[in-house]
Amino acid sequence: MAYVIIGNGIASLGAIDGIRKYDRNTPITVIGAENTAAYGKPLTSYLLAGRISPERLSMRPDDYYKGKNVNLKLATYINKIDLEARELRTSEGEQIQFEKLLLATGGKPYVPQVNGLEGEGVYNFTAAKDAYRLIESVKDLKRAVVIGGGLIGLKAAESLYNRGVEVAVVESDQRILPLAYDGEAAALIAKRVEEAGMLVRCGVSGKNIVRDKSGKLRGILLEDKSFLEADAIVIAIGVVSNTELAEQAGIRVDKGIVVDDNMFTGKDGIYAAGDVAQARDVIFDKDKVVPVWSNAYTQGYYAGRNMAGNESKYPGTMSMSSISFFGLPTISVGEVNPDPDNSEYEIYTFFDERKQSYRKLVFKKDQLVGYVLVGDIDFAGMYTSFIKFKFKVDAITRKRLSQGEPDVLMWPDEFFNKAWNPDSK
Amino acid sequence: MKRIYPDRELCIGCGLCVLGCLAAHSKSHDLVLAYKEERAKGLVSRKRLIEDDEVCIAISCRHCEEPECVPVCISGALTKDEVTGITVYDADKCVGCWTCIMACPYGAIQRDKYNNKIIKCDLCAGRENGPACVEACPNRALRYEER
Ligand SMILES: Cc1cc2nc3c(=O)[nH]c(=O)nc-3n(C[C@H](O)[C@H](O)[C@H](O)COP(=O)(O)OP(=O)(O)OC[C@H]3O[C@@H](n4cnc5c(N)ncnc54)[C@H](O)[C@@H]3O)c2cc1C
Ligand code: SF4
Ligand code: SF4
Numbered sequence: 001m002a003y004v005i006i007g008n009g010i011a012s013l014g015a016i017d018g019i020r021k022y023d024r025n026t027p028i029t030v031i032g033a034e035n036t037a038a039y040g041k042p043l044t045s046y047l048l049a050g051r052i053s054p055e056r057l058s059m060r061p062d063d064y065y066k067g068k069n070v071n072l073k074l075a076t077y078i079n080k081i082d083l084e085a086r087e088l089r090t091s092e093g094e095q096i097q098f099e100k101l102l103l104a105t106g107g108k109p110y111v112p113q114v115n116g117l118e119g120e121g122v123y124n125f126t127a128a129k130d131a132y133r134l135i136e137s138v139k140d141l142k143r144a145v146v147i148g149g150g151l152i153g154l155k156a157a158e159s160l161y162n163r164g165v166e167v168a169v170v171e172s173d174q175r176i177l178p179l180a181y182d183g184e185a186a187a188l189i190a191k192r193v194e195e196a197g198m199l200v201r202c203g204v205s206g207k208n209i210v211r212d213k214s215g216k217l218r219g220i221l222l223e224d225k226s227f228l229e230a231d232a233i234v235i236a237i238g239v240v241s242n243t244e245l246a247e248q249a250g251i252r253v254d255k256g257i258v259v260d261d262n263m264f265t266g267k268d269g270i271y272a273a274g275d276v277a278q279a280r281d282v283i284f285d286k287d288k289v290v291p292v293w294s295n296a297y298t299q300g301y302y303a304g305r306n307m308a309g310n311e312s313k314y315p316g317t318m319s320m321s322s323i324s325f326f327g328l329p330t331i332s333v334g335e336v337n338p339d340p341d342n343s344e345y346e347i348y349t350f351f352d353e354r355k356q357s358y359r360k361l362v363f364k365k366d367q368l369v370g371y372v373l374v375g376d377i378d379f380a381g382m383y384t385s386f387i388k389f390k391f392k393v394d395a396i397t398r399k400r401l402s403q404g405e406p407d408v409l410m411w412p413d414e415f416f417n418k419a420w421n422p423d424s425k
Numbered sequence: 426m427k428r429i430y431p432d433r434e435l436c437i438g439c440g441l442c443v444l445g446c447l448a449a450h451s452k453s454h455d456l457v458l459a460y461k462e463e464r465a466k467g468l469v470s471r472k473r474l475i476e477d478d479e480v481c482i483a484i485s486c487r488h489c490e491e492p493e494c495v496p497v498c499i500s501g502a503l504t505k506d507e508v509t510g511i512t513v514y515d516a517d518k519c520v521g522c523w524t525c526i527m528a529c530p531y532g533a534i535q536r537d538k539y540n541n542k543i544i545k546c547d548l549c550a551g552r553e554n555g556p557a558c559v560e561a562c563p564n565r566a567l568r569y570e571e572r
Contacts, residue, residue, distance in 0.1 A: 056518060297496040420430070422572055
């Protein structure tokens with residue numbers, strides 16, 4: 001077997017596409033611990049909310065793997081990589097040979113320091129099975145507490161709320177969405193969430209999970225000694241890279257598996273991509289784990305190309321998220337919380353309370369490096385273009401960008417012509 | 426593949442392409458009904474006319490060789506047809522997360538706020554005379570050709 005991919009998430013799909021672009025024939029084996037083919041992980045919150053049916057989770061048509069000559073081995077867990085023998089060991093003791101190997105094992109839920117997590121009524125929210133478990137018990141739920149006020153926590157909370165459950169969100173930081181958004185956007189979103197009837201508790205963390213004598217969940221005691229009643233507790237504080245396999249095998253690991261611009265780990269024939277990998281971030285110009293969907297696919301895609309012998313440089317990670325909360329759309333791209341003491345940055349903000357519209361643009365020297373939009377998100381892609389193509393922004397362009405309706409005519413002429421109207425051959 | 430190329434030297438901002446697209450994507454295929462009635466129910470032109478003081482241009486999806494929108498789509502609603510090269514959109518799958526709007530640096534995707542889905546050029550799939558916008562342009566500012 002030439003190509004072997006561990007993990008069957010979106011990074012794995014990217015890798016299949018990347019390999020098959022240059023190598024149509026050599027068989028690929030994909031091994032996944034879950035029992036379904038790659039599915040839309042972000043869709044699991046839509047599933048929990050009852051907005052889509054389970055059939056819609058799947059990312060590719062049923063004949064995709066066969067058509068690409070991929071041998072998909074599901075419900076199989078790899079627990080050892082033997083670099084010497086160039087083989088993998090499954091949890092069933094089976095051995096699988098590889099020549100080129102991709103580690104696309106994603107992340108696993110981060111476990112907070114709360115007492116009493118073991119036992120009934122406590123859920124994660126990182127895989128489809130978590131959503132199915134919650135859906136099964138949702139009719140018996142009156143109150144739930146979600147631990148974690150980041151993107152996934154809030155999405156889980158909204159989904160449960162849509163199912164008629166009373167929800168409280170507990171976030172240890174001083175505000176929700178501490179990483180992806182800035183304070184103003186977070187405040188707007190918090191307001192919307194609270195208006196919908198959810199409780200948001202920031203600046204406090206969970207301490208003890210309280211159960212009755214029979215072990216049934218009663219609620220959670222917080223560090224400030226307040227108590228939140230709950231029949232379910234959902235842990236959603238994010239994921240940490242699933243790096244054990246790599247560590248055991250002696251592959252270099254920092255926060256995630258360290259890879260170069262070819263997604264190569266430095267060990268002969270071994271690559272990594274997705275939430276498990278620590279790759280170059282274009283804006284911060286350093287290696288980072290940025291666990292978002294688009295990065296996972298693209299990293300997989302470039303790993304695949306390189307595995308197939310087509311040397312190609314990964315264009316780099318860009319943190320970006322687009323999520324709506326209770327109908328309020330929000331987008332955040334790039335560097336949005338720069339060091340306030342660094343005079344290289346210039347920040348522009350606009351806020352219209354009546355329209356619930358917020359816009360923040362972050363300029364570094366003469367470039368746009370990040371932005372946040374809440375409400376009016378229609379021109380997001382245009383801001384992204386300025387970041388992605390690293391256009392120099394003069395005073396007039398800066399003013400026009402800040403005014404809110406950027407368009408392609410603001411691009412440099414040569415670039416416009418190249419992109420939109422190249423010469424006929 | 427054949428793509429639509431907008432030429433800003435020739436565009437006069439008349440907006441006929443926008444209307445041509447609207448009619449072609451309407452249920453009635455009648456411009457007046459499309460404009461007067463279907464628009465109120467969420468019909469949006471896939472063509473967008475952009476103007477500043479001196480120039481104007483009509484844009485829509487470029488059907489990029491390596492699109493930014495496809496890999497970011499969380500639902501599989503956007504895919505690349507390996508045979509035709511078209512960036513295909515399946516509205517039934519779309520969940521309205523707007524990730525593609527954030528990712529497309531060409532500003533070629535719009536929100537359909539009525540249906541909580543996106544709107545994007547489909548090159549008038551199946552239309553006999555090719556894209557309606559190209560046909561409607563009186564000044565040859567839109568060309569549908571191989572480059
Ligand atoms: C609820 C939720 C909502 C999200 N929403 C968004 C969003 O809106 N936008 C966004 O950009 N991102 C979102 N994300 C993040 C996004 O889903 C991830 O960044 C992305 O799925 C990572 O893909 P991956 O392929 O690297 O890993 P994963 O999707 O985690 O896939 C890894 C796979 O590897 C398997 N595996 C792991 N170890 C082994 C092993 N030893 N042997 C065999 N198989 C193994 C796992 O079972 C899993 O199937 C969300 C995540 C969650 C959980
Ligand atoms: S929507 Fe944008 S990124 Fe996607 S194919 Fe069209 S122009 Fe390219
Ligand atoms: S808005 Fe629809 S098409 Fe766009 S990324 Fe989201 S699901 Fe895909």
